Amino acid sequence: MATQASRSAARLMISPSVILLFLWMAVPLGMVIYYSFRRYRLLNPDRAGWAGWSNYSNFVFSPDFGGALVNTLILVLGVLLLTVILGILIALLIDQPIWGQGPVRILVISPFFIMPPVSALVWKNMFFNPSNGLFGELFKYLGMPPYDFLGQAPLASIVTIVAWEWLPFATLILLTALQSLDGEQLEAAEMDGAPPLKRFFYIVLPHMSRAITVVVLIQTIFLLGIFGEILVTTSGGPGTASTTLPFLIFKKALLDFDVGTAAAGGIVAVILANIVAIFLMKAIGKNLD
Amino acid sequence: MGKISLQKVEKRFGDVSVIPPLDLEVEDGEFVVFVGPSGCGKSTLLRLIAGLEDTTSGKIFIDGADATQLAPAKRGLAMVFQSYALYPHMTVRKNIAFPLKMAGVPQAEIEEKVDYAARVLNLSNYLDRRPGQLSGGQRQRVAIGRAIVRSPSAFLFDEPLSNLDAALRVNMRLEITELHQNLKTTMIYVTHDQVEAMTMADKIVVLQAGVVEQVGSPLELYHRPRNIFVAGFIGSPKMNFIEGAEAAKQDAKTIGIRPEHVTISKDSGAWKGTVTVSEHLGSDTFLHVETDLGLMTVRSGGDVDVHHGDTVWLTPEADKLHRFDDKGLRIA
Numbered sequence: 225m226a227t228q229a230s231r232s233a234a235r236l237m238i239s240p241s242v243i244l245l246f247l248w249m250a251v252p253l254g255m256v257i258y259y260s261f262r263r264y265r266l267l268n269p270d271r272a273g274w275a276g277w278s279n280y281s282n283f284v285f286s287p288d289f290g291g292a293l294v295n296t297l298i299l300v301l302g303v304l305l306l307t308v309i310l311g312i313l314i315a316l317l318i319d320q321p322i323w324g325q326g327p328v329r330i331l332v333i334s335p336f337f338i339m340p341p342v343s344a345l346v347w348k349n350m351f352f353n354p355s356n357g358l359f360g361e362l363f364k365y366l367g368m369p370p371y372d373f374l375g376q377a378p379l380a381s382i383v384t385i386v387a388w389e390w391l392p393f394a395t396l397i398l399l400t401a402l403q404s405l406d407g408e409q410l411e412a413a414e415m416d417g418a419p420p421l422k423r424f425f426y427i428v429l430p431h432m433s434r435a436i437t438v439v440v441l442i443q444t445i446f447l448l449g450i451f452g453e454i455l456v457t458t459s460g461g462p463g464t465a466s467t468t469l470p471f472l473i474f475k476k477a478l479l480d481f482d483v484g485t486a487a488a489g490g491i492v493a494v495i496l497a498n499i500v501a502i503f504l505m506k507a508i509g510k511n512l513d
Numbered sequence: 514m515g516k517i518s519l520q521k522v523e524k525r526f527g528d529v530s531v532i533p534p535l536d537l538e539v540e541d542g543e544f545v546v547f548v549g550p551s552g553c554g555k556s557t558l559l560r561l562i563a564g565l566e567d568t569t570s571g572k573i574f575i576d577g578a579d580a581t582q583l584a585p586a587k588r589g590l591a592m593v594f595q596s597y598a599l600y601p602h603m604t605v606r607k608n609i610a611f612p613l614k615m616a617g618v619p620q621a622e623i624e625e626k627v628d629y630a631a632r633v634l635n636l637s638n639y640l641d642r643r644p645g646q647l648s649g650g651q652r653q654r655v656a657i658g659r660a661i662v663r664s665p666s667a668f669l670f671d672e673p674l675s676n677l678d679a680a681l682r683v684n685m686r687l688e689i690t691e692l693h694q695n696l697k698t699t700m701i702y703v704t705h706d707q708v709e710a711m712t713m714a715d716k717i718v719v720l721q722a723g724v725v726e727q728v729g730s731p732l733e734l735y736h737r738p739r740n741i742f743v744a745g746f747i748g749s750p751k752m753n754f755i756e757g758a759e760a761a762k763q764d765a766k767t768i769g770i771r772p773e774h775v776t777i778s779k780d781s782g783a784w785k786g787t788v789t790v791s792e793h794l795g796s797d798t799f800l801h802v803e804t805d806l807g808l809m810t811v812r813s814g815g816d817v818d819v820h821h822g823d824t825v826w827l828t829p830e831a832d833k834l835h836r837f838d839d840k841g842l843r844i845a
């Protein structure tokens with residue numbers, strides 16, 4: 225039992241790290257908020273004074289904003305769908321007792337160790353490139369004209385790349401959930417006359433619901449900020465076909481050199497991310513009880 | 514209907530023979546208990562009957578039909594697992610209804626059967642709870658309820674009481690026995706606890722290393738154990754075994770005498786010894802006596818006034834002596 229004295233001592237002891245972490249978060253956020261109301265264009269000599277809400281209206285009413293929002297949602301939902309469904313299937317597969325189980329599992333996990341721009345470049349040059357890529361070769365072998373994945377379907381291609389990167393994470397968490405399932409429950413269901421597919425939907429899937437929630441929540445946080453893969457593959461193009469919210473902010477800040485509008489975009493993104501988080505917690509957070 | 518017959522059933526895991534070829538008959542309506550020390554293959558045998566394990570060779574007949582290759586669900590048997598294996602995300606109602614739902618029974622009939630099972634098992638007030646909100650005994654009853662609604666031809670119990678505390682275990686033992694008397698359905702019950710076996714069974718099957726050591730009614734096993742293993746396993750406290758000269762006097766390699774068949778006296782008797790521990794249970798007293806023939810356990814009345822360090826004399830009741838030959842088998 226903690227006494228009053230030991231509790232206040234504990235608070236005192238952890239306060240430096242708490243204060244440091246708070247500053248770490250609060251100072252950049254404060255600066256972004258500050259810049260979002262400033263007139264601050266690096267290409268313009270008139271770099272002083274308050275801009276009011278004009279930075280926000282510039283960002284939100286810019287022609288790219290709506291598309292970027294939709295693209296972000298497509299990217300996040302597409303990757304979530306792919307990783308969860310494929311993750312469950314792969315977890316079911318590698319949960320089977322097979323020869324070479326250890327190496328297979330390590331191979332399945334390995335994409336997670338590769339940094340995002342590297343894997344994006346590997347996909348871009350090794351698979352998607354219409355003239356040199358393996359997929360192009362495959363199309364040629366089948367007698368079809370090579371398909372320019374990043375040109376014709378840029379967002380779908382990026383979803384593929386990101387899903388490939390995040391699949392190991394989903395698989396790993398879903399696999400551990402699968403392994404924690406009591407075998408007697410499955411046997412009981414078998415005795416109760418449930419065929420394999422029904423056993424999966426009535427017993428296995430409900431058991432995994434908490435793990436699926438964890439996967440969805442954690443991945444959403446990271447997927448909202450996907451940037452490197454877009455930069456090295458399509459640079460948001462062609463046109464704005466694969467421009468997402470983070471990439472739009474990058475464009476405002478480092479291509480248009482409009483720090484104020486970019487900062488306003490950042491604040492908009494923070495607010496949107498929080499709205500998404502609230503909806504997610506409301507919708508599936510009850511699984512975490 | 515629930516006659517189960519095993520013919521030369523064998524189970525091997527790789528090179529390890531868990532159950533050497535074995536024959537067994539379970540009659541309709543019988544309460545059969547498989548009992549043996551842990552690792553003796555009793556659970557494996559039950560799982561073979563349930564169809565959760567494949568037999569290596571031999572045949573299993575249920576109600577006269579060959580069920581060896583039949584899927585578990587098609588055998589018409591219901592099983593209660595040691596961990597209860599309830600579905601944690603479903604309410605008690607849905608748990609009990611699950612086998613009916615899988616069988617495609619109409620909703621109205623499902624409700625009727627679930628309500629009936631809940632009434633029989635005193636679960637009516639808990640139907641909308643989840644298994645996690647129930648006590649051990651209630652979970653056990655839900656597991657039994659899930660088995661009852663299928664109206665199986667036989668129930669299989671795999672050590673169902675081992676997760677309950679002692680008081681609850683005695684209760685559930687009674688409830689299961691009553692259930693058997695009401696339903697009159699065949700039950701096969703696996704346990705390592707010989708008390709459960711003695712109190713519940715119509716017929717006990719004593720197993721050791723997959724081999725059936727003896728099949729018989731509880732009292733048959735108690736009075737006429739076929740060999741030393743059964744003699745030592747059935748009965749509590751354990752039978753005393755004596756070898757050497759004392760046994761040779763009776764023309765046997767080993768003689769056995771149950772603790773309750775030894776009379777104790779402070780002044781005269783056959784074997785002299787010193788009391789090391791006396792356990793006073795109120796109704797009985799268990800005395801551990803160090804004699805020249807080894808440590809003996811004696812069971813006597815609750816009011817016996819003997820304590821640690823006392824010298825006592827033990828006399829076996831001559832007609833209650835069990836004699837075993839050099840192979841450990843009973844001599845008539």
